Amino acid sequence: xxxxxxxxxxxxxxxxxxxxxxxxxxxxxxxxxxxxxxxxxxxxxxxxxxxxxxxxxxxxxxxxxxxxxxxxxxxxxxxxxxxxxxxxxxxxxxxxxxxxxxxxxxxxxxxxxxxxxxxxxxxxxxxxxxxxxxxxxxxxxxxxxxxxxxxxxxxxxxxxxxxxxxxxxxxxxxxxxxxxxxxxxxxxxxxxxxxxxxxxxxxxxxxxxxxxxxxxx
DNA sequence: CCAGACGTTGTT
DNA sequence: GTCTGG
DNA sequence: CCAGACGTTGTT
DNA sequence: GTCTGG
Numbered sequence: 001x002x003x004x005x006x007x008x009x010x011x012x013x014x015x016x017x018x019x020x021x022x023x024x025x026x027x028x029x030x031x032x033x034x035x036x037x038x039x040x041x042x043x044x045x046x047x048x049x050x051x052x053x054x055x056x057x058x059x060x061x062x063x064x065x066x067x068x069x070x071x072x073x074x075x076x077x078x079x080x081x082x083x084x085x086x087x088x089x090x091x092x093x094x095x096x097x098x099x100x101x102x103x104x105x106x107x108x109x110x111x112x113x114x115x116x117x118x119x120x121x122x123x124x125x126x127x128x129x130x131x132x133x134x135x136x137x138x139x140x141x142x143x144x145x146x147x148x149x150x151x152x153x154x155x156x157x158x159x160x161x162x163x164x165x166x167x168x169x170x171x172x173x174x175x176x177x178x179x180x181x182x183x184x185x186x187x188x189x190x191x192x193x194x195x196x197x198x199x200x201x202x203x204x205x206x207x208x209x210x211x212x213x214x215x216x217x
Numbered sequence: 218c219c220a221g222a223c224g225t226t227g228t229t
Numbered sequence: 230g231t232c233t234g235g
Numbered sequence: 236c237c238a239g240a241c242g243t244t245g246t247t
Numbered sequence: 248g249t250c251t252g253g
Contacts, residue, residue, distance in 0.1 A: 001227060003236025011228055036236060036253050063230045070252090073225045075236080087224050090230065114237070132230095143245070146226080159227075205236050206253040221238100222233080240251080 002127065002144050003103035004116075004206070006213065007032045009124060014053060014100050017124045018044045022052040031102075033213040035162035036206035038068075039074040041133055043142050044098040046173035051156055056097075060143035061134045062087045068124065071141060077130060079147045083179050091130035093179055096172055096183050098164065099127040099144055103214065105203060106157040114195060116203040117156045119147070121193045125210055126169060128162035128186065133174035144198070150188040163189045 007014075010030035015023055025042055035041060040055040059184040060073030074087060082088045103120030104127075128145040153160045164172050168185050171177060197216040201207045 001236080003227090019225070034253090038251095039253075046241065052238090060224085066218095069250095070224050072236095076226055078226070086227075086231080105236075134230095139226090144243095205239095218235105220233100220235085224232085236253105237250100238253085241249085 001106070001146050001157065001159040002104050003075060004051070004108075004203070005101045005127075005161075007035065007100060008214075011042075011053070011098075014042060014044075014124070018051060018098065018100065018126075020044060020051045020053045022050060024052060026055075032202060033209050033211065034206055037072055041099055041142065042187060043129060044100060044126075044173070045095070045131065046175065049167050051173065054140065056140040056142040057125055058144075059141060060087060060091075060132055061137065061141040062138060064069075065134060065151050066136050068137065068139070069151060074143050076146045077143045079128075079145045082145065082186075083183075088130060091132050091173040094175065095131045096175075096177075096182065097129050097131045097142060098169065099123045099129045100141065100175065101125045101127055104161060105199070106153075106160075108156050111189075113201060114204055116199050116201060118197050118203075119153065119160070120123060120195050120198045120214075121191065122195070126164040126166070128164050145186060147186060148188050148196065149189070152157070152194055152196060153189070160188065161187050
């Protein structure tokens with residue numbers, strides 16, 4: 001799955017990486033080394049061919065919800081069933097977006113401890129995501145798609161976020177695309193450059209933001 | 218037509 | 230918002 | 236995702 | 248056990 005991630009680059013680097021024209025992020029401070037669910041996260045979206053960078057609450061809040069309590073269950077959306085779920089089937093067609101990241105964390109229970117591992121490629125990553133505007137709360141929220149882990153990632157955990165290649169950003173973000181058009185993008189990462197390192201259990205506490213969150217131990 | 222229900226993943 | 234039931 | 240908090244009445 | 252906060 002993807003229940004914690006990070007973003008190292010600053011806003012201008014994200015704008016460059018995703019060809020963003022409109023930036024509505026305020027108080028974004030880089031790096032964000034330990035981002036938990038329910039945080040505001042940057043998302044890239046596209047409207048009439050113009051890409052925007054904006055903030056969204058991580059954890060999808062359906063249009064009909066009147067509070068944010070449901071969000072913690074919807075931090076991820078399974079790619080395999082996304083087209084069938086009541087909360088997801090509209091946004092997967094109408095409001096796809098990208099959550100930029102440098103890497104993400106997964107945990108594995110080793111004896112009595114919850115051991116975190118950090119996953120990255122060294123490049124800026126694009127998590128496939130969907131967003132929803134909730135009118136009662138005036139809140140934009142998002143959910144990160146997950147899929148089966150690639151062989152190397154599966155050593156730690158059997159699910160992973162869907163990563164988009166730069167050549168597919170435009171297709172993914174195009175609001176005119178149908179589900180059939182984009183479902184081929186929802187595959188486990190096929191690259192051979194995924195690095196997985198064991199990191200300090202200090203990462204477990206979401207308050208901890210030290211630089212060793214991304215250093216091997 | 219209106220009323221009323223409807224969220225989800227991953228873990229063990 | 231969207232679907233189902235009445 | 237993980238960590239950490241979470242108790243209540245009645246009486247003075 | 249369950250909910251909230253980060």
